[in-house]
Amino acid sequence: MRDSVSHPALAQWMQETQAIVEHALEAVLPAADVIPTRLHEAMRYAVLGGGKRVRPLLVFAAGEAFGAPRARLERAAAAVELIHAYSLVHDDMPCMDDDVLRRGKPTVHVQYDDATALLVGDALQSLAFDCLAHAGGEPASTLAMLQRLATASGSSGMAGGQAIDLASVGVKLGADELEAMHRLKTGALLSAAVMLGGLASGDLSIEARAALESYAAAVGLAFQVVDDILDVETDTATLGKTAGKDAQQDKPTYVSTLGLAASKELAERLRRKAHEALAPLAGRALRLAELADLIVLRKH
Amino acid sequence: MRDSVSHPALAQWMQETQAIVEHALEAVLPAADVIPTRLHEAMRYAVLGGGKRVRPLLVFAAGEAFGAPRARLERAAAAVELIHAYSLVHDDMPCMDDDVLRRGKPTVHVQYDDATALLVGDALQSLAFDCLAHAGGEPASTLAMLQRLATASGSSGMAGGQAIDLASVGVKLGADELEAMHRLKTGALLSAAVMLGGLASGDLSIEARAALESYAAAVGLAFQVVDDILDVETDTATLGKTAGKDAQQDKPTYVSTLGLAASKELAERLRRKAHEALAPLAGRALRLAELADLIVLRKH
Numbered sequence: 001m002r003d004s005v006s007h008p009a010l011a012q013w014m015q016e017t018q019a020i021v022e023h024a025l026e027a028v029l030p031a032a033d034v035i036p037t038r039l040h041e042a043m044r045y046a047v048l049g050g051g052k053r054v055r056p057l058l059v060f061a062a063g064e065a066f067g068a069p070r071a072r073l074e075r076a077a078a079a080v081e082l083i084h085a086y087s088l089v090h091d092d093m094p095c096m097d098d099d100v101l102r103r104g105k106p107t108v109h110v111q112y113d114d115a116t117a118l119l120v121g122d123a124l125q126s127l128a129f130d131c132l133a134h135a136g137g138e139p140a141s142t143l144a145m146l147q148r149l150a151t152a153s154g155s156s157g158m159a160g161g162q163a164i165d166l167a168s169v170g171v172k173l174g175a176d177e178l179e180a181m182h183r184l185k186t187g188a189l190l191s192a193a194v195m196l197g198g199l200a201s202g203d204l205s206i207e208a209r210a211a212l213e214s215y216a217a218a219v220g221l222a223f224q225v226v227d228d229i230l231d232v233e234t235d236t237a238t239l240g241k242t243a244g245k246d247a248q249q250d251k252p253t254y255v256s257t258l259g260l261a262a263s264k265e266l267a268e269r270l271r272r273k274a275h276e277a278l279a280p281l282a283g284r285a286l287r288l289a290e291l292a293d294l295i296v297l298r299k300h
Numbered sequence: 301m302r303d304s305v306s307h308p309a310l311a312q313w314m315q316e317t318q319a320i321v322e323h324a325l326e327a328v329l330p331a332a333d334v335i336p337t338r339l340h341e342a343m344r345y346a347v348l349g350g351g352k353r354v355r356p357l358l359v360f361a362a363g364e365a366f367g368a369p370r371a372r373l374e375r376a377a378a379a380v381e382l383i384h385a386y387s388l389v390h391d392d393m394p395c396m397d398d399d400v401l402r403r404g405k406p407t408v409h410v411q412y413d414d415a416t417a418l419l420v421g422d423a424l425q426s427l428a429f430d431c432l433a434h435a436g437g438e439p440a441s442t443l444a445m446l447q448r449l450a451t452a453s454g455s456s457g458m459a460g461g462q463a464i465d466l467a468s469v470g471v472k473l474g475a476d477e478l479e480a481m482h483r484l485k486t487g488a489l490l491s492a493a494v495m496l497g498g499l500a501s502g503d504l505s506i507e508a509r510a511a512l513e514s515y516a517a518a519v520g521l522a523f524q525v526v527d528d529i530l531d532v533e534t535d536t537a538t539l540g541k542t543a544g545k546d547a548q549q550d551k552p553t554y555v556s557t558l559g560l561a562a563s564k565e566l567a568e569r570l571r572r573k574a575h576e577a578l579a580p581l582a583g584r585a586l587r588l589a590e591l592a593d594l595i596v597l598r599k600h
Contacts, residue, residue, distance in 0.1 A: 030456065095413075095414035115395045115396050122421070122422075122459045127450075139443045143442060146433040147434060150427075155423040160335075160339060163336040163339035163416070163419050164336050
């Protein structure tokens with residue numbers, strides 16, 4: 001995403017944060033020489049050395065705004081990214097999207113096999129909760145983080161959105177239905193990332209919480225709108241995943257539902273909404289504002 | 301399992317506990333008319349109205365021995381059973397064991413489809429942690445329960461055992477390797493069931509904890525040894541799942557590794573070991589002792 005970063009301090013913060021997250025993931029994943037070695041190797045293949053780490057960046061941006069301890073942010077960021085990584089592994093499987101390319105590499109079931117991909121996803125999900133349950137600090141606030149992550153992952157969150165997505169192949173959705181689907185499919189986990197960052201501080205006022213929720217909702221949806229735009233406008237090599245897939249699979253997207261121009265206007269509206277949501281935080285959430293810009297203005 | 305229950309008070313306790321657990325599962329699963337309806341219907345299909353509920357019984361038996369609050373035991377029992385149910389749904393999929401019958405009904409991917417089965421398993425795993433994270437009571441002890449459940453489910457527990465199991469098709473394992481595999485594949489979650497029950501009390505001495513761990517290890521392994529014996533000696537109708545499957549798939553089992561007679565002796569040895577482990581608890585763990593007998597002496 002670096003090409004769309006104009007603020008040099010942001011670029012440096014991102015690079016440093018991505019390195020911290022990579023290190024945290026590396027540490028929490030079992031080593032590849034621990035039995036069962038093939039499973040552990042495949043888990044590391046699925047998670048490490050790729051991805052923009054948008055969710056971890058949101059965790060850190062929100063957490064730093066409220067002075068959350070770094071060790072807890074590392075755990076929260078790793079947990080959210082592990083959930084995201086597991087969902088990609090399962091989504092790419094033949095019985096789902098049947099995709100061969102992810103983050104510029106062969107997908108897990110191609111590189112290994114279907115059974116391994118299934119177990120990799122399952123084990124990464126367990127690891128996410130294991131990782132977060134060991135975040136340290138105040139147990140009540142860790143529990144609150146766990147509750148949020150579990151709900152965001154399940155049938156009323158990401159997995160539920162995936163089920164609606166599957167059911168809508170070849171179906172013409174209205175803009176409201178499309179939004180409802182994406183609020184679950186990608187929005188729930190992106191929102192959870194923001195909220196886990198805030199909750200990691202252990203001390204979030206009702207006002208701050210509401211501001212973060214509102215920001216997270218706007219950014220979560222904006223991310224998907226931009227994804228749909230990029231799927232049409234960008235080539236496979238730049239994306240690192242198969243471009244034009246949604247149209248090919250006859251899946252409803254913002255572009256197919258609203259058209260390209262209206263989708264771009266919506267993304268811009270959501271970006272402004274994210275900024276407005278941060279107003280009550282009176283400047284302490286600079287990074288969150290910058291990430292909203294980045295998510296909407298990114299080129300891949 | 302009722303045919304092997306000799307103690308009438310135990311039979312009644314089991315029936316009552318199973319009814320409590322069924323009700324807890326029913327309550328924690330999203331209703332089938334909540335969107336996404338097909339996913340929720342399939343999740344309920346996978347979990348409700350079947351199974352011996354061995355793990356929930358172990359949760360309650362251990363929990364009642366230490367005076368754990370019933371509400372917390374319900375949550376813990378439901379969480380462990382949801383993890384078990386998710387693992388069955390994924391294990392039965394075509395890319396794993398490819399089985400069509402489970403608990404006397406068509407498996408989830410047969411009744412629905414592969415993609416739905418994948419999402420059902422994923423969402424049940426999230427729900428298990430969601431359910432446990434809302435167990436109420438003292439946050440620190442709930443966190444300890446979550447840590448145990450997550451570790452038991454992941455790559456150093458159940459999912460890891462499954463990976464070793466997959467890799468050992470057609471391979472001749474030694475008795476030690478077979479035990480290592482089963483300690484992960486079935487033992488980890490059965491042990492977690494016992495320990496979650498104890499931890500739910502919020503107040504477990506080091507001595508009690510050690511006794512429970514030792515009991516859980518013996519019972520966890522005994523369960524698998526007996527499963528392997530039943531797979532050979534019992535018909536499909538009685539089991540409610542495909543009999544003779546392990547031999548068919550050329551998977552190493554206790555019977556194929558040790559022979560039938562030695563497997564039966566091992567099961568009996570483990571049963572006695574479970575009883576001995578309970579000795580320091582001085583009679584407060586009657587139900588756990590009875591369940592050890594039941595697990596070894598069951599006919600299906």
